[in-house]
Amino acid sequence: MLDEIVLLESSSLRASVAERDEVLDRVKELALSPDGLHATTKDVAAYFEVSEPVIRAVIHDHRSELQSNGYRVLSGEELSCFKQLCGIQSRSRSIGIFSRRAVLNTAMLLRDSIVARQVRTYLLDSERRQAIEPVDNLIHRLKEWIDTRITDALARHPAAPDDAEAARIAEDIVRTTIGTAVVPVLNTAIRNDGDQRARIEALEDEVTRLQRILREREAGSMGALDAMNARQFEQHIAWLCRRDGCDPVTVAGGRGDTGADIVAYTPDGRRVVVQCRARTAAATITSGDVRQFIGMAKLDHRADIALLVATCPFTRDALLLAARHDMTAVHRGLLEAWNGGVKLQAFRH
Structure with a gap:
């Protein structure tokens, strides 16, 4: 059975439900271009x-x-035609467009959108209902079809047949049906069953791999954090913020984030701005890194709490600069404690 966490993590599982874009309309109306x-x-x-x-x-x-x-x-001529069709006045030299499938795909990737979560809920509920619905009973339908054929054959017989003749007609019809209809259907079912079993085994292997990753994350080991890429690290730090009571928590890391990878709010309304640095344990965060983040967090994002979270140590000068400007330097040692369940001092009243 599909699980939301596994769906978020596994591209192969997302591909298995990519055609179910009708669930988008069950949540809210999706605005489309004039085409x-x-x-x-x-x-x-x-x-x-x-x-x-x-x-x-x-x-x-x-x-x-x-x-x-x-x-x-x-881009180019294709873009010009699209702009003309949609009445778009933008001078942009390129425009990204999504099919409904791509929108559904986005819903299976967005972790911090309430609407995306609702889409995933409808999608998973639909998959569960489909899994428990009874499959058409082929034998029952085949019996009805054979009965109809026998009745028609007897009705076409020139004289009322005796029991032996009726039995012979019925036997001929059953033999013919088995040879021309049932055997090919069973052969096809056997082939399809093999294909389905192979697909299920592949999905089970994927689920097992993802469960192992999730167990490592839940174990709170620094090794698990070191194995994450930048995006996974941001998502994990966002989870730690939620665990400690922040809500809402928005992950905006990537192009255009202006240095704020995560924006969150504490229960008492303070604005938290987080920058994440997934680096090797041998690297360091310098005073230059801290100075750049302080300016961005305080001036551009009006942070009440500024967190610079890194998987590596900070230099002495970087720690002193952070302390002077009331910025929390979540260095490798503090991150290990936070990841292990210790609440950051900055989040306490």
């Missing part, structure tokens, strides 16, 4: 109630997967 087939990045952001930079970050991280489901970037 009735595509939505722009602005339309997709409005549907999921997130900013356009968030959608662009999803595109940046999962471009090939989205393209396989119908995401395209228009």
Whole structure:
């Protein structure tokens, strides 16, 4: 059975339900361009109630997967025709457009959108209902069909047949039916069953791999954090913020994030701005890194709490600069404690 966490993590499982785009309409209306087939990045952001930079970050991280489901970037003459059709006045030299499948694909990638979560819920519920619905009873339907054939054959007989003759007619019809209809159907079912078993085994292997990754994350080991890519690290830090009571928590890492990978709010309303640095343990965060983040967090994002979270140590000068400017330096040692369940001092009243 599909699980939301596994769906978010596994591209092969997302591909298995990529055609179920009808679930989009069950949540809310999706605005499409006048051709009735595509939505722009602005339309997709409005549907999921997130900013356009968030959608662009999803595109940046999962471009090939989205393209396989119908995401395209228009340019040149094709773009001119699209602008004319849609009445778009923008002078942009390219525009990204999403098919409905690509929009559904986006819903399976967006972690911090309430609308995306609702789409995933409808999708998973639909899959569960489909799994428990009874399959058509082939034998029952075949029996009805044979009975009809026998009745028709007896009705066409020139004289009322005796029991022996009726039995012979019925036997001939059954033999013919088995040879021409049942055997080919069973052969096809056997082949399909083999294909389905292979597909199920592949999916089970994928689920097992993802469960192992999830167990490592839940174990809170620094090794698990070191194994994450930048996007996974941002998502994990966002989870730690939620665990400690922040809500809402928005992950905006990627192009256009202006240095704020995560924006969150504490229960008492303070604005938290987080920058994540997934680096090797041998690297360091310098005073230059801290100075750049302080200016961005305090001036551009009006942060009440500024967190610079890194998987590596900070230099002495970087720690002193952070302390002077009331910025929390979540260095490798503090990150290990936070990841292990210790609440950051900055989040306490």
